[in-house]
Amino acid sequence: MPIETDVLVVGGGATGAGTARDLALRGLDVALVDRAGLSAGTSSRSHGLCHSGARYAESDPAGAEECIQERQILGEVAGACVRDTGGLFLELEADDPDYFAAKREACEKVGIPTTVLEGGKARAEVPALSPNVQRALSVPDAVIYPSRIVAANAAAARNEGAQILTHAPVEGMRLEGDRIAAVELGGQVDDTVEADFVVNAAGAWAGRVAAMAEVDVEMQPNRGVMVSVRDDALEPATMPVLNRCRDPADGDIVVPHEDEVVLGTTSVDVDDPDEYETAEWELERVREECARMLPPVADAEDVRTWWGVRPLYAPDEATRESRGISRGFFLLDHAADGVANFASIVGGKLTTYRAMAEATADLVCERLGVDEPCVTADRRLPGADDSERLDAFVAEFDAGGPSDADVVSTDRGSGSGSTSARADR
Known part of the structure; x- marks a missing residue:
């Protein structure tokens, strides 16, 4: 017998899990499917920065405003899925001071609170900083643990009756x-789903999913490397996120965990989000550039390395350098393409997954005649105050990945596959 549901969500990353949760909370029957465990694509392979919006303040004010709003919401609802570290944008001797001033002004315009620290005060806060730091801009960045946020959203959806079907490729x-x-x-489910509406939240793979419905969604997958390192001089447990205060480039972000720091990242277009070459120069450049901000990382112990693939949406930007492609999200209503019960949610950032889910759920509810508001901005995630419970969700949904492997205490990879039972409330 086929699985019958109101909405099928394809893709079990943060946006897909968030969409399933939002729709289930509005009273719809939902099935969420992923070809592997949850968060196995982009979400679990990010650098884990929860953006204040400062990175985009001057280049994309609307996106920056969205980031600060979502950063504040996550601080209220996500509990131990997020760590409130704060962040510093560092101006080095070689950096343009006008860029620093422009960033601060842009942050103020969109409501991102900032404080300027002279170099000595910044080094008092982070003793391992380079002596070449001239000044720093303090912003409310944070660290997000992707596997926890995805698994908690899936558990919340299941609490409302949703089916969470892992290892079930379309x-x-x-x-x-x-x-x-x-x-x-296929996979462990090997069945048919009949849904009133289908949401494509497959990230870098969204084009492939859309093609099955004879719809064209032009994605530009783009790889980036992350290197997690450890050194006694770093003191990551008390360190803020570090960002280089210059135009976005390779090796300009350092994300602290409990006893490691994650160095990132590069930006290289790839043709296939599953099979792509990697390069030694990426590792060398990331470490070298991050060491300009934080010298101990130059010789720090290499704990683990991973690449992630950004799900950039580029319908008219094939000739543009990928760092210039918008990091905003796009909700594509495929009724305009001749498929009335199909939509794709593409692009975006991990920080804004909840807003992406809300926009998608709004469209689905409009099409299905459901008049219920979004409540995810005010509803805490299950397990938010209990790290062990969150990590149990991660194990159950096979949602672990390299981004937070040093923090999440669970037997990653031991998920039981397809699950549809309701979680404990």
């Missing part, structure tokens, strides 16, 4: 007229 779609009539799942 293998095809059957169209009837202007609608998706059925979606074929």
Whole structure:
């Protein structure tokens, strides 16, 4: 017998899990599917920075304002999924002081609180900083643990009756007229889903999912490397996020965990988000550039290295350098493409997953005639105050990944696969 549901969400990263949660809280029957464990794509392979919006303040004020709003919401609802570290944008001797001033002014315009610290005061806060730090801009950045945030959203959706189906790749779609009539799942589920509406939240793989519905979604996958290192001189437990105060470039972010720091990142276009080459120069450049801010990382112990693939949406930007492609999100209503019960949510950032989910759920509810408001900005995630419970969700949904592997205490990879039972409230 096919699985019948109001909404099928394809893609179990932060946006997909957040969308499933939002829709379930509005009273809809939801099924969430992923080809592997949850967060196995981009979400679990990020650098884990929860943006204040300062990084985008001068280049994308609307996106920056969205970031600070979502950063504040996550601080209220996400508990131990987020660590409130604060952040510093560092101006080095070689950096343009006008850029520093422009960033501060742009932050103030969009409501991002800032404080200027002279170099000596910044080094008093972070003793390992380079003596070449001239001044720093303090902003409310934070660290987000992706596996926890994804698993907690999935657990919240399941609490409301949603089915969470992992290791269930979408293998095809059957169209009837202007609608998706059925979606074929393989893997551990090996069944058919009949849904009134289908949401494509497959990130860098969104183009492949859309093609099954004969719709064109032009993604530009873009790889970046992260290196997690450890050194006694770093004191990451008390360190803020560090950002180089210059135009975004390779090796300009340091994200602290409990006893490691994550160095990132690079930006290289790839053709295939599953199979792509990596390069030794990326590792060398990231470490070298981050060491300009934080010298001990130059010789720090290399704990683990991973690459992630950004799900950039680039319908008209094939010739643009990828750092210039918008990091904003795009909600594509495929009724305009002749498929009335299909939408794709693409682009965006981990920080804004909840806003992406809200916009998507609003569209779905409008199409299905559901008049219920979004409540995710005010509803704490299950397990938010209990790290062990969050990590149990991660294990259950096979949601672990390298981004927070040093923090999340669970047997990653031991998830039981397809699950649909309700979680404890």
